[in-house]
Amino acid sequence: MTPLADFARDFLPNLVPLAIVAALVFTYRRVRRQPLWAEAFRRMRQSRVTLAALAVIGLFGLIGLLDSIGWTEGRTRDAERITLLDRAFQRPAERTYSAPLAAKTTGEPQPRPLEHGRHLLGTDGTGNDVLYMALKGARTALIIGGLTSLIVTPLALCFGMLAGYFGKRVDDGVQYLYTVLDSIPSILLLIALMLVLGRGLVQLCIALGITSWVGLCRLSRGETLKHRDRDYVRAARALGVSHGRILLRHILPNLMPLVIIQVTLSFSGLVLYEAILSYLQIGVEPGMGSWGNMIDAARLELAREPVIWWNLVAASTALFVLVLAFNVVGDALRDAIDPRLRSS
Amino acid sequence: MLRYIVRRVLYAVPLLVGVSLLTFVLFYATASPEQMARRNLPAKNPTQQQIQEWLHEHGYDKPPAAQLKKHMSELFLLRFGKSDGTGEDIWGRIRAGAGPSALVAVVVFFGAVLVSVSAALGVAYLRGTYVDYWGTFLCVLLMSVVYVVYIIAGQFLLGKVLKYAPLAGYQPGAGAWRFALLPAAIGIVAGLGSRVRFYRTMMLEEMNQDYVRTARAKGVGERRILFRHVLKNASIPILTSVVLSIPFLFLGSLLLESFFAIPGLGTLTVDAINGQDFATVRAMVFLGTILYIIGAILTDISYALVDPRVRLE
Secondary structure (H helix, E strand, O other): OOHHHHHHHHHHHHHHHHHHHHHHHHHHHHOOHHHHHHHHHHHHHHHHHHHHHHHHHHHHHHHHHOOOOEEEEOOOOOOOOOEEEHHHOOOOOEEEEEOOOOOOOOOOOOOOOOOOOOOOEOOOOOEEHHHHHHHHHHHHHHHHHHHHHHHHHHHHHHHHHHHHHHHHHHHHHHHHHHHHHHHOHHHHHHHHHHHOOOOHHHHHHHHHHHHHOOHHHHHHHHHHHHHHOOHHHHHHHOOOOOHHHHHHHHHHHHHHHHHHHHHHHHHHHHHHHHHHHHOOOOOOOOOOOOOHHHHHHOOOOOHHHOOOOOOHHHHHHHHHHHHHHHHHHHHHHHHHOOHOOOOO | OOHHHHHHHHHHHHHHHHHHHHHHHHHHHHHOHHHHHHHHHOOOOOOOHHHHHHHHHHHOOOOOOHHHHHOOOOOOOOOOOOOOOOEHHHHHHHHHHHHHHHHHHHHHHHHHHHHHHHHHHHHHHHOHHHHHHHHHHHHHHOOOOOOHHHHHHHHHHHHHHOOOOOOOOOOOOHHHHHHHHHHHHHHHOOOOHHOOOHHHHHHHHHOHHHHHHHHHHHHHHHHHHHHHHHHHHHHHHHHHHHHHHHHHHHHHHHHHHHHEEEEEEEHHHHHHHHHOHHHHHHHHHHHHHHHHHHHHHHHHHHHHHHHHHOOOO
């Protein structure tokens, strides 16, 4: 392989996470200038709980970023890509379980001293550091939430706005489509989809996308229906603006705040589903670092003697904190943008 | 009323057609039957002839159009056929599993509504106080815990440490409730957070209505307002949310049953997932959809019973 191709293989995957961060920063800076969002951000800044939740999300994002940037070691073709997070935790595995900060292994007839120093959160059955595994789950969780939202939003907006704007046959068709999807209990549909698609991160996002776009579609259909007969839309139509332009330039910006609230609120649900599906053995790949896989592996450990609790506690605490942060931010965003929807 | 019910039931037919078409496309157009045969045959390296026989036996060797016809007619006549994995009659297994499943699901369903409505009433009664504030916060905390962790931790705490209930298993007959106790308790707690928060919002919304002010002006006590006037009116949105929670009930029974080894429909489905048993999954998807649609129709009818303003025409 040429050095150039080597460099490209090493370097290009790093551009994706950096591009995502750049896009987020760019969007924030543009959006901040609009009065609606400026006011929303001002309100959100007033609450300390919301700020803390935002900081938590930022921290998880940073961990995810560290776990996305990396390069390969050596020139062999099958050399693994080692991320910054991997490099920070580069320590050979222990023999088996060890409790947090313990000096000896657990679960062996004769506990032996640990070979590579103490571990803050102990080690799991194959001797891997639990803290490292728990941090690895952050990237998976964020990808699942983010990629699924990226699938859901265009799909739901496209169908919902078309149905609401054109009405009649189009509306009937779209309504039929989502009523059919909605009348299958979503866990059963998810199971069916994952059986067909096979395990995997992208597959999981597609399956979650298919099962979770209906709510947003219904919402955007209803909102479009409301905006369709407003004066500004009629004025645009009278001026001869095309349907596509009316939908994209006039109605869509008015739907955006609601869409963003909805997407943020559903984010935590998606992260929770990953854990449930991995537990049912139809989530992400078995070897992939994910909280669902950790919880699945830990399910029988509480029945052991002595009790192995740190695996379960580490994974579920990480999951809990991220989901809680998204719940808090989602609620705050809703309260800040749309006073009608206030939760109390 | 009768006309409305008939119309709703007729409207369910195109939905069921859509659902069965969807399952057909999902299972038959994307996974090749040959792979399924390989997975389900006991021999490690089945010969071509064995595969052909298996396909013939399960009807997967016909042309797609014939398979579609068979698929549709089977589902609509509720003839689910034999399991791809074990070869057992699927209806037989469903009938055997329905009892234990119903026991857990019914207790969870009614228990959850009862507990969360009472909790929401309590929080709404104490609105504006610290109890309300921290109660709402607790709800968000409860919402952020994944179902699986409730199950694992609940079994550990109640079953292993406190020994209130058997750890897992099931035993038909009079002693069944002891085995259903622990899963039911976990199922109720798992859905508590989001329900209480939602019901509280509904009740506070009613609290701001004019009729509450009138009642208060006439000197009706706060408690009577809450339990008599507000509860009745808030029960309409609560009814909707209860039906919307039915799919969640499926998820719950799936996880609870498989974890606690209760031989119900959830365990049947999980076994089918692990065994890649498409025939059983197809049957469960269709049956689940029927139950869900029935639930939705029942809600609309109960609207009319609860709220005299609602006329179903």
